[in-house]
Amino acid sequence: MAEPASIFRLDGVSKKYGALIALEGINLAVDSHEYVSLLGPSGSGKTTLLRVIAGFESPDAGSVHLNGRDVTSLAAHQRGIGFVFQNFALFPHLSVFDNVAFGLANAPNPPSADVINRRVRDSIKLVGLSGLEDRGTEQISGGQKQRVALARTLVTEPGLILLDEPLGALDANLRSRMRNELRHIRQQLGVTFLHVTGSETEALAMGDRIVVLDHGRIAQFDNPDLVYNAPATPNVARFLNRYNIIEGRLKGDRFESAYGTLSFGRKIASEEPAYVIRYDRITPVPAAARTKEPGIPATFVASEYLGSSVMYFFEAEGGKVVEVEHHLSNGAPKTFEPRTPYMLRWKSEDAIVFG
Amino acid sequence: MASASQEDKTEVTARTTKAWWLIAPGVIWMALFLVVPILMIVYVSFWTQTTFKIEPTLTVASWKQFFASDTYLASLWTTVRIWLIVLATTFVIGYPTALFVGLFVKNKTLSTVLLVICVIPFWTSFLIRVLAWRPMLGKEGAINILLQKFGLTSQPIEALLFTDLSVIIGMTQIYCVFMVGPIAFMLGRIDPNIIEAARDLGASFWRIFTKIIFPLSLPGVVVGAIFVSVMVLGEFATSAALSGRKVNLLGNIIVTQVGSLKWALASVVGVILTIIMGLVIAGFLRIVDLKKEL
Amino acid sequence: MESRVLKPVLAVYVALFILFLYGPFIVLAILSFQQGPEGGPQFPIIEWSNYWYRHIFGLTPPSRVAPLPFGQSLIRSLTLAFMTMVTSTVLGVMSAQAFRSKFKGSGVVFYLIVLGMMVPGVLTGLGTALVANNVGIERHWWSTAFVTHVVYTFPFAFLVMLAILNRFDASVEEASWSLGVSPWRTFRKVTFPLIFPGVLSAMLFAFTLSYDEFSRTLFASGRDQTLPLAIYGTFSVEIHPNVFAFGVLTTLFSFSLLAIYAILMTASVRRARKVAIQEDIG
Numbered sequence: 036m037a038e039p040a041s042i043f044r045l046d047g048v049s050k051k052y053g054a055l056i057a058l059e060g061i062n063l064a065v066d067s068h069e070y071v072s073l074l075g076p077s078g079s080g081k082t083t084l085l086r087v088i089a090g091f092e093s094p095d096a097g098s099v100h101l102n103g104r105d106v107t108s109l110a111a112h113q114r115g116i117g118f119v120f121q122n123f124a125l126f127p128h129l130s131v132f133d134n135v136a137f138g139l140a141n142a143p144n145p146p147s148a149d150v151i152n153r154r155v156r157d158s159i160k161l162v163g164l165s166g167l168e169d170r171g172t173e174q175i176s177g178g179q180k181q182r183v184a185l186a187r188t189l190v191t192e193p194g195l196i197l198l199d200e201p202l203g204a205l206d207a208n209l210r211s212r213m214r215n216e217l218r219h220i221r222q223q224l225g226v227t228f229l230h231v232t233g234s235e236t237e238a239l240a241m242g243d244r245i246v247v248l249d250h251g252r253i254a255q256f257d258n259p260d261l262v263y264n265a266p267a268t269p270n271v272a273r274f275l276n277r278y279n280i281i282e283g284r285l286k287g288d289r290f291e292s293a294y295g296t297l298s299f300g301r302k303i304a305s306e307e308p309a310y311v312i313r314y315d316r317i318t319p320v321p322a323a324a325r326t327k328e329p330g331i332p333a334t335f336v337a338s339e340y341l342g343s344s345v346m347y348f349f350e351a352e353g354g355k356v357v358e359v360e361h362h363l364s365n366g367a368p369k370t371f372e373p374r375t376p377y378m379l380r381w382k383s384e385d386a387i388v389f390g
Numbered sequence: 391m392a393s394a395s396q397e398d399k400t401e402v403t404a405r406t407t408k409a410w411w412l413i414a415p416g417v418i419w420m421a422l423f424l425v426v427p428i429l430m431i432v433y434v435s436f437w438t439q440t441t442f443k444i445e446p447t448l449t450v451a452s453w454k455q456f457f458a459s460d461t462y463l464a465s466l467w468t469t470v471r472i473w474l475i476v477l478a479t480t481f482v483i484g485y486p487t488a489l490f491v492g493l494f495v496k497n498k499t500l501s502t503v504l505l506v507i508c509v510i511p512f513w514t515s516f517l518i519r520v521l522a523w524r525p526m527l528g529k530e531g532a533i534n535i536l537l538q539k540f541g542l543t544s545q546p547i548e549a550l551l552f553t554d555l556s557v558i559i560g561m562t563q564i565y566c567v568f569m570v571g572p573i574a575f576m577l578g579r580i581d582p583n584i585i586e587a588a589r590d591l592g593a594s595f596w597r598i599f600t601k602i603i604f605p606l607s608l609p610g611v612v613v614g615a616i617f618v619s620v621m622v623l624g625e626f627a628t629s630a631a632l633s634g635r636k637v638n639l640l641g642n643i644i645v646t647q648v649g650s651l652k653w654a655l656a657s658v659v660g661v662i663l664t665i666i667m668g669l670v671i672a673g674f675l676r677i678v679d680l681k682k683e684l
Numbered sequence: 685m686e687s688r689v690l691k692p693v694l695a696v697y698v699a700l701f702i703l704f705l706y707g708p709f710i711v712l713a714i715l716s717f718q719q720g721p722e723g724g725p726q727f728p729i730i731e732w733s734n735y736w737y738r739h740i741f742g743l744t745p746p747s748r749v750a751p752l753p754f755g756q757s758l759i760r761s762l763t764l765a766f767m768t769m770v771t772s773t774v775l776g777v778m779s780a781q782a783f784r785s786k787f788k789g790s791g792v793v794f795y796l797i798v799l800g801m802m803v804p805g806v807l808t809g810l811g812t813a814l815v816a817n818n819v820g821i822e823r824h825w826w827s828t829a830f831v832t833h834v835v836y837t838f839p840f841a842f843l844v845m846l847a848i849l850n851r852f853d854a855s856v857e858e859a860s861w862s863l864g865v866s867p868w869r870t871f872r873k874v875t876f877p878l879i880f881p882g883v884l885s886a887m888l889f890a891f892t893l894s895y896d897e898f899s900r901t902l903f904a905s906g907r908d909q910t911l912p913l914a915i916y917g918t919f920s921v922e923i924h925p926n927v928f929a930f931g932v933l934t935t936l937f938s939f940s941l942l943a944i945y946a947i948l949m950t951a952s953v954r955r956a957r958k959v960a961i962q963e964d965i966g
Contacts, residue, residue: 089862110867124858141860141863187859188862188863406788409785417793424803425796427807427815489694490694494695504698511709513892515912518915521927522711522928525725525726525928526707531711531726620802630919641806641899657810
């Protein structure tokens, strides 16, 4: 028996809440042993999508397939899909051990006590919580809670685990450590993770592939490199939080904006026209300097030091804020005079045009 | 029912089906044992009453009998009068207590303890609590003994027991806690910073009370008033025990009529009571939109 | 400024208010120690004695004062209160659970249930008696009186459970389902333990209300009296201090019930506190 290539598949899944469209015609297939990030701003339908896959909500149209089987009408507890919640959702009346043992002990055909005991201890060890088995859920830290939530799910050995902003409730320091651990655990066990996040850095760092959700539709489903360097729509570029987006119209191979005609390197077909340029591809030069490269005039407003780079904020005509990122590996930070006009320049091959 | 919007039809039906299975036993129970009996009262009030029996031949005879009798009309008036007086006394006596418990006591434990003290008497049988007023108010009762001891009166006051007054005193004591509770709850929710700010602006306590505290406690007053009204309007035990059968409320009429198997007339009184109750509750709900407040 | 004056004034007022609440009962308790069997239910105390307490338990020689028919009625009342408590708590939990999904017609159903505590007891009692008479059912404390008791207590249980479930975080249930645990088992193993403090309160409400209820019982029960009916029966005849002694005893009994509740509550609050702490951190 050949294992089906895709562990789960969505066919035309749609979901509305009254007049609000949460999901519209979602088609998605994810391979087994894959780490998929699901990126989208709040309100894009990402949590709804996850809940539909888990079986907490049923879609208005379309079907959900798991291991080649249609599970659309199956209740959540019959699907064999793990779910890790943002607020951990630990059982507050149970100890760490009993939380992890819960799924096995309450299964329709529970394994023997010995087997449960061994598997629970293995699972607790895997997430690095050995020794805390008898603690109550209020006696452990936020990061430890997230590990309990993960161990609780892993011990039931689901083929697919859905994670709903699992790191959202943790502080920045813990978040980056948990990122590595999640990836590591997934590789060890060979399950598929579908990880919902509102953070573009998290999505880029963790996913083998990234699904970008925009207003209930899939805007892009590619590997991180492609998503980052070749966003499929202006909105994807917007969600990545790395691109300045300039409005305008495409006329032949010229892009006409409020700042004049701008030349570009690449064109991506899209319904919505836009001209985008990455923050770190812009070089501010004195207003008087003249070259053939595209650029827009703007005045310097403020800067922000980020450790490995510095962000500069400029204001172009019409109050538009243009962000410029300078990596410190490319030299010392520059100083600009506030309220002074500059010319922001970039190479046309770095610019992408949608239209 | 079938007008569920097309798009989320499956979801809604699945949820509604499950919810209906859960709610069905309760709804059936209330329909059979609450709605049917009340409709039955309305129906029976139009039946024909013979000496010991009623027959389902429709007539307005019992209704005519009620409105033609001075005794019954007097009891209607007594019920409304006693209700209004008790409503006023429970409010006047209860509000300052609620003010203290809900607003002035900053310590959470102390205010809980005070509320528990108010609730403890409910752990004695209602009827025993009513009965306890007899040795209190009687001619040789505790109050008269104390009054004479302190030389406030030379003769025992006989008007204390077996009068309107004793019924009002008894009902006030029994029901005022239902006024204190909801008001104290609403007062406890007032943000102390608002009052502090008003005080900083130089507002007098009276002004703060009329402009801030009282309006914010109004939903509690309405809930308390509904509680008290529902209970007082349906009363018959307190008046039976403390008035020596001199005060006849609509509830007492029902009890006597049922006692002599005059079911049709009892039902007429029941319908009248239901109508009064409906009007009173609807009236109170007009003052404050409870769904918005709670 | 005013509050410095107002607060002590109000404190004194509240003290008087508490005296007003407790005064009659204190007097009643004092008079229950009246001498018997000649001593009446009023002052002065001829001689302190525990005669009337012995009288209740039939430990005094026969006298002109008949013993109160309390033994059987107490057992009936306790049984009825227990039956009512179980039924209305089950109905209350089920209905409140249904209200977690906003189903069609929930507004009407809400008012239908709440109506049960709004309609005066005389009316439900009268109506039930009329229905029973005309359908040809005999009235008993365990049948017709029982259903009207539940009509009265179910709304309280429902409202208590509704308040509890409104604050309940549904994600722990979803977590349980996602671990492959069936909804019914999830309810037993997760939902129920977490809402147990509320269930306990609903039970306490239902038990006390039913135990003390008499205006519904008056019409809806048959010949066999419940405890409140037996006390109500003494209203029309001459009162003796044995009723007072009985009042003191029932109050003590109520307090022991309250103590049991408090002990159970403390145990489950300790558990519930874990939930609160977890939410704080999360």
